[in-house]
Amino acid sequence: xxxxxxxxxxxxxxxxxxxxxxxxxxxxxxxxxxxxxxxxxxxxxxxxxxxxxxxxxxxxxxxxxxxxxxxxxxxxxxxxxxxxxxxxxxxxxxxxxxxxxxxxxxxxxxxxxxxxxxxxxxxxxxxxxxxxxxxxxxxxxxxxxxxxxxxxxxxxxxxxxxxxxxxxxxxxxxxxxx
Numbered sequence: 001x002x003x004x005x006x007x008x009x010x011x012x013x014x015x016x017x018x019x020x021x022x023x024x025x026x027x028x029x030x031x032x033x034x035x036x037x038x039x040x041x042x043x044x045x046x047x048x049x050x051x052x053x054x055x056x057x058x059x060x061x062x063x064x065x066x067x068x069x070x071x072x073x074x075x076x077x078x079x080x081x082x083x084x085x086x087x088x089x090x091x092x093x094x095x096x097x098x099x100x101x102x103x104x105x106x107x108x109x110x111x112x113x114x115x116x117x118x119x120x121x122x123x124x125x126x127x128x129x130x131x132x133x134x135x136x137x138x139x140x141x142x143x144x145x146x147x148x149x150x151x152x153x154x155x156x157x158x159x160x161x162x163x164x165x166x167x168x169x170x171x172x173x174x175x176x177x178x
Contacts (some may be wrong), residue, residue: 003027006107007036008048010117011148014090014124015083031148033060041065047073048148049106050141070148071141082145083155093156094125095171100138104127106149126156 001015004020009031013020021027029044030037032052045060047069054073059075061067068079098114109115109127116125131139131153139150139160146160154160 001027002029002031003033003037005037006032007110007117008032008106008148009114011152012046012048013090014088014122015151017090041062044068045162046070047078049138050147070151070175071145072143080145083148083151085146085151088155089125090122091124091152092157094127096127098127098129100129100131106138124150124152128156131151131158 001019002009002016003023003024004010004013004022009020012018012029012031018029022134024037024040028042029046031046031050033045035056040060041063043065045057045065045067046139047057047067048071050071051165054075056073056074057069057078059065066075066079066127068081070081070083094115096114102114103112105110110117114127117123118125130151138147139153140146142163146154149159
C-alpha cells in the first residue's frame with residue numbers, strides 16, 4: 001500500500017497498480033517523503049523527481065529503508081529503476097491543454113482543477129502540458145529517465161521519449177489516424 005501524499009504518489013500507485021492509504025501505519029511504500037516523514041524506518045521509498053535532496057535520501061537509507069529511484073542519482077545506496085514505457089489504461093487524457101506556466105508544482109494540477117483522480121475507479125484524468133524543452137528537470141533526468149510528470153505526460157500522448165510506444169492516447173482510445 002502506498003501512502004497518499006500528493007499527485008506523485010497517485011501516479012506511482014497507478015504505475016505499480018497498488019492501493020493508496022492516508023494512514024501512515026498501513027503504508028509500506030512512500031513516494032518522495034517530505035521532511036516530516038524522514039523518520040520512517042523499514043519501508044520502501046520511491047524517489048520520482050530529480051529535485052529530491054541527496055542528503056535526505058541518505059538519511060532514509062540510514063534509517064533502514066530500501067530506496068528506489070526512478071531518476072538517476074550518483075549514489076551506490078540507491079537502486080535505480082526508471083519508469084518503463086508501457087500502456088497504462090488507468091491514466092487518461094482529460095481533454096485539457098495547459099501551459100507549463102500554469103503550474104508551479106506537481107500538485108497544482110489537481111489543486112487548480114486541471115486534472116482529476118477518480119478514487120472509485122482508481123483512474124487519473126490528466127491534462128496535456130505544452131512544454132518547450134522535454135529534457136528539462138521536471139520531465140526527465142540528464143540520462144533520459146522520466147520523472148513522474150514525464151511518465152504521466154507520455155501516457156496522455158505528449159511523447160516524452162522516442163520509441164515504439166508513442167501517441168499512447170491514440171492507442172488507448174483506439175482512435176484512427178487518417
